[in-house]
Every structure is written in structure tokens, then in C-alpha cells.
Amino acid sequence: RSYSSPETEGQLLNSFVQYFGDGLGRKVKRMPLIEETVLPGDSLLTLPVVIIGNGPSGICLSYLLSGYRPYLSPEAIHPNPILHTKLEAARHLSIVDQDLEYLSEGLEGRSSNPVAVLFDTLLHPDADFGYDYPPVLHWKLEQHNYIPHIVLGKGPPGGAWHSMEGSMLTISFGDWMELPGLTFKEWAASKRRNIKSDRVMPEEIACYYKHYVKVMGLQKNFRDNVYITSVSRLYRGKDDEDRSQLNENISTQDLEMEDGQKSLIKRNWEVRGYQRATDGSHVPFCLFAENVALATGTFDSPGRLQVEGEDFPFVLHSMSDFGAAISKGKLRGKADPVLIVGAGLTAADAVLCAYNNNIPVIHVFRRRVTDTSLIFKQLPKKLYPEYHKVYHMMCTQSHTVDSNLHSAYTSFPEHNVLSFKPEMKCVLQSASGLKKILKFSVALVLIGSHPNLFFLKDQGHSIGHHSNQPITCKGNPIEIDPYTYECTKEANLFALGPLVGDNFVRFLKGGALGIARCLAIRQKKKHELMEGGDGGGDGVP
Numbered sequence: 128r129s130y131s132s133p134e135t136e137g138q139l140l141n142s143f144v145q146y147f148g149d150g151l152g153r154k155v156k157r158m159p160l161i162e163e164t165v166l167p168g169d170s171l172l173t174l175p176v177v178i179i180g181n182g183p184s185g186i187c188l189s190y191l192l193s194g195y196r197p198y199l200s201p202e203a204i205h206p207n208p209i210l211h212t213k214l215e216a217a218r219h220l221s222i223v224d225q226d227l228e229y230l231s232e233g234l235e236g237r238s239s240n241p242v243a244v245l246f247d248t249l250l251h252p253d254a255d256f257g258y259d260y261p262p263v264l265h266w267k268l269e270q271h272n273y274i275p276h277i278v279l280g281k282g283p284p285g286g287a288w289h290s291m292e293g294s295m296l297t298i299s300f301g302d303w304m305e306l307p308g309l310t311f312k313e314w315a316a317s318k319r320r321n322i323k324s325d326r327v328m329p330e331e332i333a334c335y336y337k338h339y340v341k342v343m344g345l346q347k348n349f350r351d352n353v354y355i356t357s358v359s360r361l362y363r364g365k366d367d368e369d370r371s372q373l374n375e376n377i378s379t380q381d382l383e384m385e386d387g388q389k390s391l392i393k394r395n396w397e398v399r400g401y402q403r404a405t406d407g408s409h410v411p412f413c414l415f416a417e418n419v420a421l422a423t424g425t426f427d428s429p430g431r432l433q434v435e436g437e438d439f440p441f442v443l444h445s446m447s448d449f450g451a452a453i454s455k456g457k458l459r460g461k462a463d464p465v466l467i468v469g470a471g472l473t474a475a476d477a478v479l480c481a482y483n484n485n486i487p488v489i490h491v492f493r494r495r496v497t498d499t500s501l502i503f504k505q506l507p508k509k510l511y512p513e514y515h516k517v518y519h520m521m522c523t524q525s526h527t528v529d530s531n532l533h534s535a536y537t538s539f540p541e542h543n544v545l546s547f548k549p550e551m552k553c554v555l556q557s558a559s560g561l562k563k564i565l566k567f568s569v570a571l572v573l574i575g576s577h578p579n580l581f582f583l584k585d586q587g588h589s590i591g592h593h594s595n596q597p598i599t600c601k602g603n604p605i606e607i608d609p610y611t612y613e614c615t616k617e618a619n620l621f622a623l624g625p626l627v628g629d630n631f632v633r634f635l636k637g638g639a640l641g642i643a644r645c646l647a648i649r650q651k652k653k654h655e656l657m658e659g660g661d662g663g664g665d666g667v668p
Contacts, residue, residue, distance in 0.1 A: 173393070173394045173415040173416065173417060174275060174276065174277055174414060174415065174416050174417070175274050175275050175276060175416070175417050175418060175646070175650075176192060176274060176275070176276035176277075176416065176417070176418045176419075176420060176646065177276065177277055177279065177396070177398050177414055177416040177418070177419050177420070178276060178277065178278040178279065178419075178420045178422055179279055179355055179358070179398075179419065179420070179421055179422060179423055180278075180279075180280060180421065180422035180423040180424060180624075181278050181279070181280025181281075181282075181283075181284045181285070181349060181351070181422075182280075182285060182336070182422065182423075182424050182624070183285075183304075183306060183336060183624070183632050183635060183636075184422035184424065184623045184624035184625075184635045184638060184639065185278045185280065185420075185422035186278070186284055186285075186306060186336060186339060186340060186345070187306050187307065187635065187636050187638075187639040188278075188420060188422060188623065188638070188639040188642055188643065189276065189278050189340075189345050189348050189349070190306065190307060190308070190343060190345060190639070191223065191639050191640065191642075191643035192273070192274045192276045192348075192643055192646070193268075193273055193343075193344070193345055193348065194268055194269045194270050194271070194272040194273040195266050195267070195268055195269075195307070195308065195343075196221035196222075196223055196224075196266065196267050196268075196269050196272060197221055197222045197223070197249070197264040197265070197266055197307065198218070198220075198221050198222070198264065198265055198266075198267060199214045199215070199218050199222075199263060199264065200262075200263055200264060200265045203261075203262075203263035203264070204263070205248075205249070205252055205263045206252050206253050206258075206260065207234075207248065207252070207253075209233065210230065210234065210248070211263075213229065213230055214230070214263070221267075221269075222246075222249065222264065222640065223272075223640065223643055223644050223647060224644075224647070227241075227242050227245065227610050227640070227641060227644060228241070228610050230245050231244065231245040231610075234248060236248065236255065236634075237255065237631075237634070238628070238629055238631075238634040238637070239628055240607075240609055240627060240628065240629060240634065240637060240638070241609055241610070242609065242610055242612075242637040242638070242640055242641045243629050243634035243635070243636070243637030243638065244634070244637070245637060245640075246634075246636050246637040246640050247633050247634055247636070247637065249262065249263055249264050250262045250264065250307065250633075250636065251633065254633075264307075266307060266308045272647065274646055274647070274650060276348055277348055277349075277350060277414070278345075278348050278349045278350070279350055279353040279355060279398075279400070280349070280350070280351055280353060281351075281352065281353065281354060282351060282352070283333075283337050283351055284336055284337050284339075284340040284349055284351075285332070285333040285334075285335075285336035285337050304332050304335070304632045305335070305632075306336070306339055306632075306636070307636065308343060309339055309342060309343070311335055314335050314338060314339075315331075315335075318334075318338075350402065352402055352403040352404075353400060353401075353402050353403075354400050354401055354402075354403065355398065355399070355400040355582045356399050356400045356401065356582055357397075357398075357399045357400075357582050358396060358397070358398050358399075358419055358582050358583055359396070359397050359399075359584065360395060360396060360397075360584075360617075361394050361395060361396065361397055361415075393417050393619075394415045394416075394417070395416065395417055395418065395419075395618075395619045396415065396416040396417075396418075396419045396619070396620075397413065397414075397415055397416075398413070398414040398415070398416055398419065399411070399412070399413050399414075400412060400582075417619065418619045418620075418621065418646065419619070419620050419621070420621040420622070420623065420642060421580070421605070421620070421621065421622040421623075421626055422622075422623055422624055422626075423578055423579075423580070423626065424578065424624055424625050424626070425576050425577055425578045425599075425600045425625040425626070425630075428576060428577045428578070428579045429444035429445055429572070429573075429575075429576050429577075430444075430572070430574040430575040430576055430577060431444070431572065431574075432468065432544050432572055432574065434544055434545060434546050434547065435545075435546035435547065436546050436547030436548060436549070437547060437572070439547055439549065441551055441568075441569050441570060442547055442569075442570045442572060443569060443570065443571045443572070444571075444572050444573070445573075446473060446476060446477060446480070446571075446573070449465075449477055449480065449569075449571050450480065452569060453480065453481075453484055453486070457569075458484075458486055458568055458569060461486070461568040462568075463487075463551070463566045463567050463568040464486070464487035464488055464489045464532070464537075464567055464568065465477075465481050465486050465487070465488050465489070465567060465568060465569055465570075465571060466489045466491065466553055466565065466567040466569070466570040466571065467481070467488055467489070467490050467491070467570075467571045467573065468491045468492070468544055468570065468571065468572045468573065468574060469492060469572065469573040469574045469575075470492035470493070470494055470501060470502075470521075471502055471573065471574070471575065472502055472514065473573045473575075474490070474492070474571075474573040474574075475503075475513075475514050475517040475518075477571050477573055478490060478517050478520075478536070479513055479516075479517060482535065482536065487532075487534065487535055487536070488535070488536045488537070489532065489537055489539065489565060489567060490520075490521065490536065490537065490538045490539065491538075491539045491542050491543075491544060491555060492521075492538070492539070492540060492541075492542070493541065493542070493543055494540065494541070495540055495541055496518075496521050496522045496525070496538075496540050501518070502514075503515065503517070503518035503521075520536050520538065521538045521540070522538075524536050524537055524538055525537070525538040525539070525540055526538065526539050539555060539557075541557060541558040542555045542556065542557050542558075543555065543556050544572075545562070547570060548564075550566075551566060551567055551568065552564050552565065552566050552567070553565050553567060553570065575599075575600075575601075577597060577598070577599050577600075578598055578599075578600075578625070578626055580598055587605070589616060589617075590605050590606060590614050590616050590617055590620070590622075591603040591604065591605055591606060592604060592605075592606045594616075598626065600625045600626070600628060600630060601628070604626060604627050604628040605622040605626050605627050607621075607622055607627050609641075610641055610644075610645075611641050611642065611644070611645035612627065612638045612641040612642045612645070613642075613645060621642045621645075622638075623635055623638025623639060623641075623642060624638060
């Protein structure tokens with residue numbers, strides 16, 4: 128019998144209550160916890176899926192695992208005739224139940240992951256050509272497709288969006304930030320929010336994600352204020368892989384009992400951590416999982432220059448710290464400029480923030496202003512005038528050997544920071560090798576951020592495209608199967624979003640689709656295996 132049927136879902140939730148208290152019940156407020164003194168060998172419940180990270184990646188995956196299924200809308204005609212023909216031929220099937228490799232074939236887009244491109248073109252047809260076509264999908268809640276899971280996050284649903292600088296507009300349109308089943312405009316109208324621009328504030332997006340979890344009925348799957356300390360594999364080796372078959376090699380420890388019947392849920396992973404209580408105390412917990420999905424994003428660890436003096440207190444690494452310094456008046460009346468390092472959008476935000484607060488800026492970056500890979504080259508001027516204002520200053524107000532600093536802003540293209548000095552000075556070196564010492568009031572290093580996967584073995588260095596190197600969004604994302612999003616180097620471990628190179632919300636939804644399909648297929652095979660065993664055979668195809 129399926130543990131995802133409506134009846135047994137209730138029994139499963141009851142067993143959650145039995146083992147964890149009422150933490151996974153529908154009206155529960157406490158985290159499902161196991162005391163640290165409980166030994167792994169004891170009879171403990173194993174969850175089919177644990178999702179680490181409650182940003183848009185984790186939310187979207189929870190949505191699909193909760194049984195929501197996308198179908199081709201009756202009146203929809205996709206502008207890609209080849210894709211539409213494929214969709215029309217399988218109209219009776221949800222997209223989750225179709226061959227994603229077949230549907231993705233021949234599609235092109237701004238993601239290197241084919242399922243991400245597929246799902247994006249179904250939700251935003253021809254968006255990159257400037258069209259605003261409606262999605263060709265409609266959604267149905269099919270509760271028999273529910274796969275029990277839990278989503279663990281440090282803060283409220285929405286992840287890092289709750290901690291982003293609130294004074295800047297998002298780079299993407301509001302429509303591109305939305306999740307399936309609830310348009311951003313619908314949410315804004317329901318909250319009587321006046322959205323004046325296609326681009327919106329991060330705080331608006333954070334509120335939308337938090338509301339999305341509530342309105343879609345996903346709250347029972349989410350736990351906030353949770354910090355993961357370790358995710359470790361319990362079984363390794365070929366013999367362990369053989370245990371995935373229902374045969375004599377499976378011990379009763381690997382099986383959960385349900386009304387006398389065995390439901391095969393393999394304990395592949397042990398997830399440990401703690402939940403921060405309202406009084407500030409830490410309550411430890413331990414969960415077992417058949418599958419783990421990494422949806423942590425990349426905002427955990429700011430990029431560092433790795434130079435002398437970078438740990439001085441006047442060298443900052445986040446916009447929030449810079450904003451706090453401004454709001455507290457720490458930079459008011461300072462004669463020396465702010466030193467901003469980096470040529471991305473966050474660095475541009477910092478330039479604008481300083482400029483708008485009448486704080487002079489020294490802007491240092493390694494690339495040439497004509498470098499075609501600069502993000503400013505990819506943004507239309509009409510849609511992003513503030514960023515093109517920064518880019519214009521980068522080009523026209525640059526420092527030359529004989530010139531003094533400009534009063535409001537001076538750029539130093541093709542320069543590297545060699546060191547920071549205790550007297551609040553910085554040593555720069557140009558591409559030609561010339562060195563220059565500059566005085567500043569505060570330094571802000573904004574050169575990207577990296578995920579912090581310290582809770583994995585070897586900090587996750589073994590699961591990237593380049594082994595034994597830190598995981599980064601651009602240079603070394605987690606290596607996955609392009610259609611299931613399962614890590615190629617670690618079975619039953621999945622990853623999506625920025626961890627696999629999909630920085631934009633538009634594209635991370637494809638990861639949720641790939642994972643949901645993979646898990647649905649495995650669940651179906653598992654049930655067929657069990658039913659075959661009940662029918663008098665040996666239970667092994």
C-alpha cells in the first residue's frame with residue numbers, strides 16, 4: 128500500500144507524532160525532534176525526503192512533492208510549434224509524468240540545464256524575446272502524488288530574500304520571481320500593494336514567498352530557525368546499493384512498519400542539527416532520510432580577496448553591513464572615500480547607495496570596462512537605468528596615472544587589491560604592475576558569494592564538476608544528472624538552484640521538476656516491487 132495515499136498519509140503523520148511529538152502534524156508548531164541520546168539503531172522513522180534550504184528552490188520542490196501537477200492548458204498554444212506538438216500528444220499526462228529529455232530536446236535558453244530551460248519556456252514562453260505570453264500550464268492538486276518531506280530553513284520561508292538589502296530593485300522582473308500557481312501580480316493585488324514597476328524590491332519578493340507557502344498549504348512541511356550541522360551517509364559500497372531491492376539482504380532496521388506491512392524506506396542519510404528556540408536556546412535533533420535535496424543557495428559565505436588585512440573591522444563583505452554603517456551615521460562627515468571592490472550588480476548597488484548618500488567612492492575591479500562579460504553589457508538601458516548610470520561612471524570617471532581622484536566617484540579598472548593596512552589604507556596594483564596606496568574610510572568587498580556546505584563530508588568538495596575544490600555557482604557547481612538533478616557522485620543526494628548554476632528564480636524551478644519526476648518514478652517502482660511480492664512471487668522483477 129502506498130504511504131502517499133490520503134489514508135496512509137494520515138497514518139504516517141500519526142507516526143511522525145509518535146516519534147517526534149506533534150511536530151509534523153497539520154497544526155503543529157514545534158520542530159520534529161529526536162533527542163541526541165537516541166541511537167541510530169533504534170526504531171526511528173525515516174523520511175522519504177529532507178530538503179535543506181527554504182528559499183524559492185526549496186519552496187518550489189515542496190510544492191511539487193505535495194502533489195501539485197502541471198498540465199497543458201486546454202486553450203494553450205505554445206509559440207514553439209515542435210514543443211507544442213509534443214505537449215499536445217501527451218495532453219492527458221502531467222509534465223511530471225512525461226519524458227523531460229524528449230521535451231527538452233532542441234530548446235535553448237539562458238540556463239545550461241535543459242529541464243530548467245524547458246520549465247521556463249512553459250511558464251514564460253519566449254520571455255527572452257520580450258514577449259509576455261501567459262503560461263501554457265494549469266495546475267491540479269493530486270493528493271495521491273504527495274511524497275512526505277520536510278523543508279528545513281534558518282529563517283522564514285523565502286530564504287536569503289529576507290536578508291537582502293531592501294532599498295534596491297531586483298534584477299529580474301517581478302513576474303520572473305514568482306512560483307507556480309500564484310502570480311506575483313495576484314499576490315500584490317490581494318495585499319493591496321501598489322507595484323509601480325515591473326522590477327520590485329527584495330522585501331516584496333520575500334513577503335510573496337512567505338505568503339506562497341501559506342496560501343498553497345505547504346506550512347506543515349516547513350520548519351524555521353533550523354541549523355544543519357551534519358549530513359552523513361549511513362551506507363556505502365555495492366552491497367548497500369543491492370539493499371535497494373526488496374530481498375533477503377534487507378534487515379528490519381531499514382523498514383518502517385505500517386499495519387503489519389513493510390514499506391521500504393531506506394535510511395540513506397542521517398541529518399543532524401539544532402533548532403533555535405524563542406528563548407535563544409538550541410534544541411538538537413536527528414532525522415533519517417532516504418533522499419536529501421540541497422537547496423541552500425549561495426549567499427552563505429561572501430567571496431574574499433584572501434589578502435593581508437582583509438579581517439580588519441573596517442573591511443566589510445556585505446551590503447547589509449554597509450547599509451548599517453550608513454544608517455548609524457558612521458560615515459557621515461568622513462573626508463576619505465569608501466573603497467568598493469567588485470564589478471557585479473551588488474557592487475553597483477553599493478556605489479549607488481554611497482552616491483545617493485553623498486559619500487565619495489573609489490571603485491576597484493579587475494576587468495576592463497570594455498569586457499563583454501560585464502553584467503552591464505547584458506542589461507537593456509531602458510529597463511536598468513540605474514546600473515547603466517554606474518557603468519557610465521566606470522567608463523568615464525576612471526583614474527589615470529596623472530589624475531587626481533574625482534570628487535564623487537573614481538574607478539580603477541584592471542586593478543587588484545594587494546593588501547589593507549591598519550591605518551585604513553589600501554595597496555592597489557594595476558595590470559602593468561604599478562602600485563598605488565589609497566586612504567579610505569571603510570572598504571566593501573563585493574565579489575560574489577559561495578555556498579557553505581560545511582555539513583557535508585569534505586564540505587561537499589567531492590561532488591562538484593572539479594573534484595576536491597569548493598562548490599561555486601559559476602566555476603564549480605555541483606555535478607548533477609541533467610534530467611533528475613541527482614548528484615552524479617552521490618546517489619540519493621539532489622541539488623537545485625544556484626548550487627547547480629541556476630542563479631535566477633526563473634530557472635531554479637526546473638530543478639524542482641526534475642527531482643519531483645525522479646522521486647515519483649522511484650516511488651512507483653517501489654510500490655510495484657512490493658505489490659509483486661504480495662502476489663506470491665519473490666518480489667524481485
